[in-house]
Each structure stands twice: as C-alpha cells, then as structure tokens.
Amino acid sequence: MAKSHALQRWGVEDSVELYGIRTWGAGFFDVSEDGDVVICPHGARGPQIPLPEIIAGLHERGYDMPVLLRVENILSSRIAHIHESFRKAIRTLGYRGEYRGVFPIKVNQQQQVVDQIAQFGSRYHHGLEAGSKAELIAAVALMRDPKACIVCNGYKDEEFIDLALQAQRLGFNVFIVLEMPGELDMVLERAAALGIRPNVGVRSKLSVKAGGHWTDSGGERSTFGLSPSQIVDVVDTLKSRQMLDCFRLLHYHLGSQISNIRDIRTGVMEAARLYSGLAEEGAPMGYLDLGGGLAVDYDGSHTNYVFSRNYNLDEYCADVVETIMSILDEKEIPHPHIITESGRATVAYCSVLLFNILDVNVVEEARLPETLPDDAPxxxxxxxxxxxxxxxxxxxxxxxxxxxxxxxxxxxxxxxxxxxxxxxxxxxxxxxxxxxxxxxxxxxxxxxxxxxxxxxxxADIYYGNFSVFQSLPDSWAIDQLFPIMPVHRLGEF
Ligand SMILES: Cc1ncc(COP(=O)(O)O)c(C=O)c1O
Missing domain, CATH: 1.20.58.930 (Methane Monooxygenase Hydroxylase; Chain G, domain 1)
Known part of the structure; x- marks a missing residue:
C-alpha cells in the first residue's frame, strides 16, 4: 500500500531534487517531462536532446554500452563562457590588458578534445599549455592562431627547449617557463646556439597554500617553481647577459579544484606583488599566468567543500581582474595580459559516461517466523x-x-x-x-x-558494466567524486 502511494506521488521534479541535476548540471543537463535526462549543449535556454535517444541511435549504429560520450558544443560553450566572463570583468573594471586562456593538455589528452579546443578557441585566442615534449608537438600541430599562447611548463631538457624555440621561430607565441633554477642556463645556451631571443617565464612558488585535495603543487614546499630569491637570481643573470627584455611572464599554480574564493584572491595578490617587483626591476613582463584551480561544482552544493566551490565564474574573473589592477595601479605598472590554465573547468561538463546496470542487490525486509523453532539458540x-x-x-x-x-x-x-x-x-x-x-x-x-x-x-548495490580505468571521464582525477544518476524513467518510483 505504501509503495502504490509512493508510485502515485513520485514525479520528475522529485528526481530532479533527489539527484540535484539543476545544481551541478550548470544548465547543460536537465530532466524532461517524460523523465529522461536531456543534454542542453548550448545551455539552459537552448535545444534539449534526450540521452535515451542518443543511446538508441548508438545501438542502431552497432555500438553497445559502456560509451564515453563527448559533447563538442559543451566544450565550445565552456570556452566561450570563460572568455566572455573575463571580457565582462575587464570591460566593467576598466582593465587595460586582455585575457588569454590556455588549456593544459595533460587534463584531457584525447586528440578530438585538444583539436576542438584549438579550433573553436582560436576566435578567442585560446591557447594550449604543454607539460612535456609530446604535448608541445601536439600543440604546434594543432594550433593555427599566432596570437594564442603556448605555455611550456614541466621538466625541460635540451630537446624540449629546442622544440619550443623552433616553434617560436615559426611564429607561435611560445613561452618557456622555468620550473627549476638550473633550466635558465640551458635555455640561454640553446637560444644562443639557435640565434633566437626566447620568451622566458618563471614559475613562482607562492607562500600561500590553498586548501583542498589537489593542492600539493602549491605552497613553499611544492616540488616545482622558484623561490623569490631564485627569481631575483634569474633577473640578475638576464641583466648580466643583456637579456632582461626576454623576461615576459610570471606563472604560478596553487593547485587544482580550489574551492574557496579567498584562497584564489590571496594567491593572485601575492603573485601580483611579485609581478610588480619584477616590473620595477626593469623586466618588460606583459603576462601573468595564474595556472589552474578554477573549480567545478561537482556536488552542486555551492560551498567550499572539496568537491564544490563557493564562487561562480563571474565572481572568479572579477576577483582576479580587480586584485591585479588594485596592486599594479599603486605603482602605475601597465596591466598584463591575464592567462589562466583552466583544465577541469573547461572539459568536465563535456564528457558523460553511459553504462548499463547489470543487476541490483536490494536489502529487503527479512522474512521472520512468528514463533522460533524449538532448537533456536x-x-x-x-x-x-x-x-x-x-x-x-x-x-x-x-x-x-x-x-x-x-x-x-x-x-x-x-x-x-x-x-x-x-x-x-x-x-x-x-x-x-x-x-x-x-x-x-x-x-x-x-x-x-x-x-x-x-x-x-x-544501501542497494547496483552492478555497472564499465571499467574505471578505461572509461573514467577525467582519468587523472583520483579520489574524484562525480555526479551519477539513472538517465531514464525518472518520473517513476
Ligand atoms: C601547471 C598546471 N596548470 C593547470 C592545471 C589544471 O588545473 P585545473 O584542472 O584545476 O584547472 C594543472 C593540473 O593540476 C597544472 O599542474
């Protein structure tokens, strides 16, 4: 009786509430009146495509579950949204630099994904971040926009540096970011050998450390980056070689999925002070690269919980732009172009892993005897x-x-x-x-x-037919919490 009552009362809105799809879906996912999950590639006001229809189409073409579905339009929408938000903040606050995003290839190395970002991103001069030789080769092969940046992070050997310098010679806007003090000599030596004046950047170790799961790459004890005193050594070496004009970029990376806007603001503040100090030393600079960290609200709670964030994209952009401006204006230093290396915030929404449920193990009300057998212990x-x-x-x-x-x-x-x-x-x-x-x-x-x-x-146990290692949408995200829900019959109990 209780069950039939629930059957009558349960509706689509109950499922929407239960699975929180409108809080984590960012307008890209919803439930239709028929109880199907729909994808809205252009956001909440655009057309809706029911997922069961996509699955039926896949079956017709001979594909079976599990399937990792990628929605290209969502990827484009995310890039457009990040750029439009920065443009709005820049315009509103009267900032005199531009925004140049780069996508860190390591976050999703699928060729289709990086290609789509390079193609669609060119209208916004969206570039790529390469953390290895292989990624730099991919970046050069896929990028066509000379205004977009290619930022070379990660450990560098001679080959990596030569590749970066040759890409610069070909007309790409390449920055070689020093992650360790010893890299400078190698860059200067290779640049002299190839007759190229390099665009040098430095990754700084900030003293601030953000809270969260993936923030070990920030703080003074982080593996990569130079301390302020090592950065001053770079300035002195470049000055002594009459190459200070090559110092163009300051970079830092506090960590991924920074859920508290206060940590983001504190990081930008320290970096802007460093940038200001470098400009006062006479380095031309021109680019401030904030790294990644822009978080995704995976659980839809809009809090500073580790799988959420207590800010939206507009607030992130306004805080970043305003903080940089306020610090540089004190010393009348020209506003740099702002680079961010947003990875998960760019790609997280565009992948959906679809899989079948093979069986369910339900904990049911146990059948109990009214009287116990005589031999019951x-x-x-x-x-x-x-x-x-x-x-x-x-x-x-x-x-x-x-x-x-x-x-x-x-x-x-x-x-x-x-x-x-x-x-x-x-x-x-x-x-x-x-x-x-x-x-x-x-x-x-x-x-x-x-x-x-x-x-x-x-709790009931559902047996899903998929492989975590082969099918996970963001396979780098160890310990990551992802939204999970049925894709049809959401109007039923
Ligand atoms: C140097 C660097 N930039 C950018 C990113 C991407 O970070 P996120 O996905 O938080 O934007 C990472 C990932 O950890 C990184 O190490």
Missing part, C-alpha cells in the same frame, strides 16, 4: 527480543545487542555449534533490527556515531 532468542524492544530511547543499545548476538552466532557456526539455518535466522533478525533502527534514527537530532553508517550498510 539463545543468541537468536536475544536477537528476537532486541527487535521487539526497539524504541527511540534505546537505539544505540539495540544496535550493540544486534552486533553482539550476530557475532556470537557466527562464532558458534564456525565451531559447528549452530546449523546453517540457525545462522541464517540470526542474520535475518540482525538486518531487521538495522532496518528498524535506520527508520527510527531519522527522528533523532543527534545521531550516535555508530549509527551514522547504518544507511550505507543498507
């Missing part, structure tokens, strides 16, 4: 008593009893003192007690620690 009788005596006031005690007597029966089973049927009976009473406690504890304001995990133990 004492521990089973105690479990039956514990079930009958559950009340809001003794939930913890009932839980302790359930675990204690269940374990006792298990021990007895392993010594041969109880039969398989007797053990099964004990397990049924145990699960019945847990289900009753789970129901009752919803009425409590403060749930005891032991009882917090009961819902997890009672």
């Amino acid at each position: 004492e521990a089973v009788r105690n479990l039956q008593e514990a079930l009958a005596g559950i009340s809001l006031r003794n939930l913890q005690e009932s839980y302790n009893d359930a675990v204690y007597y269940r374990d006792e029966v298990r021990r007895m089973f392993s010594t041969g003192a109880v039969s398989l049927r007797q053990r099964t009976l004990a397990e049924r009473f145990f699960w019945a007690i847990l289900m009753r406690i789970a129901k009752e504890k919803r009425k409590l304001k403060n749930v005891p620690r032991d009882l917090e995990d009961i819902d997890v133990n009672l």
Whole structure:
C-alpha cells in the first residue's frame, strides 16, 4: 500500500531534487517531462536532446554500452563562457590588458578534445599549455592562431627547449617557463646556439597554500617553481647577459579544484606583488599566468567543500581582474595580459559516461517466523527480543545487542555449534533490527556515531558494466567524486 502511494506521488521534479541535476548540471543537463535526462549543449535556454535517444541511435549504429560520450558544443560553450566572463570583468573594471586562456593538455589528452579546443578557441585566442615534449608537438600541430599562447611548463631538457624555440621561430607565441633554477642556463645556451631571443617565464612558488585535495603543487614546499630569491637570481643573470627584455611572464599554480574564493584572491595578490617587483626591476613582463584551480561544482552544493566551490565564474574573473589592477595601479605598472590554465573547468561538463546496470542487490525486509523453532539458540532468542524492544530511547543499545548476538552466532557456526539455518535466522533478525533502527534514527537530532553508517550498510548495490580505468571521464582525477544518476524513467518510483 505504501509503495502504490509512493508510485502515485513520485514525479520528475522529485528526481530532479533527489539527484540535484539543476545544481551541478550548470544548465547543460536537465530532466524532461517524460523523465529522461536531456543534454542542453548550448545551455539552459537552448535545444534539449534526450540521452535515451542518443543511446538508441548508438545501438542502431552497432555500438553497445559502456560509451564515453563527448559533447563538442559543451566544450565550445565552456570556452566561450570563460572568455566572455573575463571580457565582462575587464570591460566593467576598466582593465587595460586582455585575457588569454590556455588549456593544459595533460587534463584531457584525447586528440578530438585538444583539436576542438584549438579550433573553436582560436576566435578567442585560446591557447594550449604543454607539460612535456609530446604535448608541445601536439600543440604546434594543432594550433593555427599566432596570437594564442603556448605555455611550456614541466621538466625541460635540451630537446624540449629546442622544440619550443623552433616553434617560436615559426611564429607561435611560445613561452618557456622555468620550473627549476638550473633550466635558465640551458635555455640561454640553446637560444644562443639557435640565434633566437626566447620568451622566458618563471614559475613562482607562492607562500600561500590553498586548501583542498589537489593542492600539493602549491605552497613553499611544492616540488616545482622558484623561490623569490631564485627569481631575483634569474633577473640578475638576464641583466648580466643583456637579456632582461626576454623576461615576459610570471606563472604560478596553487593547485587544482580550489574551492574557496579567498584562497584564489590571496594567491593572485601575492603573485601580483611579485609581478610588480619584477616590473620595477626593469623586466618588460606583459603576462601573468595564474595556472589552474578554477573549480567545478561537482556536488552542486555551492560551498567550499572539496568537491564544490563557493564562487561562480563571474565572481572568479572579477576577483582576479580587480586584485591585479588594485596592486599594479599603486605603482602605475601597465596591466598584463591575464592567462589562466583552466583544465577541469573547461572539459568536465563535456564528457558523460553511459553504462548499463547489470543487476541490483536490494536489502529487503527479512522474512521472520512468528514463533522460533524449538532448537533456536539463545543468541537468536536475544536477537528476537532486541527487535521487539526497539524504541527511540534505546537505539544505540539495540544496535550493540544486534552486533553482539550476530557475532556470537557466527562464532558458534564456525565451531559447528549452530546449523546453517540457525545462522541464517540470526542474520535475518540482525538486518531487521538495522532496518528498524535506520527508520527510527531519522527522528533523532543527534545521531550516535555508530549509527551514522547504518544507511550505507543498507544501501542497494547496483552492478555497472564499465571499467574505471578505461572509461573514467577525467582519468587523472583520483579520489574524484562525480555526479551519477539513472538517465531514464525518472518520473517513476
Ligand atoms: C601547471 C598546471 N596548470 C593547470 C592545471 C589544471 O588545473 P585545473 O584542472 O584545476 O584547472 C594543472 C593540473 O593540476 C597544472 O599542474
């Protein structure tokens, strides 16, 4: 009866609420009146394509699940959105530099993805970040826009530096970013050998450290980057070789998925001070590269929780632009072009992993006998008593009893003192007690620690047909939480 009641009442809006699709979907995902998940490639006001229709089309063409679906228009929309937000902040605040985004290839190395970014991004001069020789070769092969930047980060050997210098000779806007002090000599030596004046950048270790899961690459103890004193050494070396005019860019990377806007602002502030100091030293500069960190609201909570963010894109852009301006205006230093290396914020929305559910393991209400068999052990009788005596006031005690007597029966089973049927009976009473406690504890304001995990133990288990390693949309995201939901029949209970 309760089930048929729920069937009548459950509707699409309940599923929308349950799965939070409108909070994490950023306008790209929604549920139709028919209960299907729809993709909105151009955002909430554009056309909607039901996912089950796409799946049917894939079946017709002979493809089966699992499928990693990539929506090119979403990728384009994200690039456009990031640039439009920066343009708005620049215009509104009267900033005198431009925004030049670059996509870090390591975040998604799929050829189609990088190609699409290079092609669509050219209308905004969106460039690429290369962290290795292979990525630099890909960047040079795919980029056609001479105004867009190619930022070379990562460990560098002679070959990497030669490639970067040759790309610069071909007309690309390439920056070689020093990540370790020893790289400068190599860059200067190769530049002299090839007769090219390089565009040198420096990755700075900031003293600020952002909170979060993927922020080990920031802070004074980070592996990569130069300390302020090592940066001053770079200035002195360039000055001594009459090459200070080659110092064009300051870069830092606080970490990925920075969920608190305060950390972003603190980082930009320190970097802008460093930039200002370098300009005062006489370096021409012109580019400030903030690295990655722009977070994705994976859980839709809009908080500074590690899988969310407490700011939106407009706020991020306004804060960055305003902070740089306010610091540089103090010393009347020209505003640099702003580079960000947003990875996940660019690509996270464009991939959907579709897979079949093979089977479900549902924890069901146990069938219990009205009277116990004569040979039922004492521990089973105690479990039956514990079930009958559950009340809001003794939930913890009932839980302790359930675990204690269940374990006792298990021990007895392993010594041969109880039969398989007797053990099964004990397990049924145990699960019945847990289900009753789970129901009752919803009425409590403060749930005891032991009882917090009961819902997890009672959760249904769905068996999905996919491989985490082969199909994960952002495979670099170890420990990443992704939104997950059924794609059809969302109007049903
Ligand atoms: C140097 C650098 N830039 C950019 C990124 C991309 O960061 P995100 O995906 O947070 O934008 C990373 C990734 O960790 C990185 O190491």
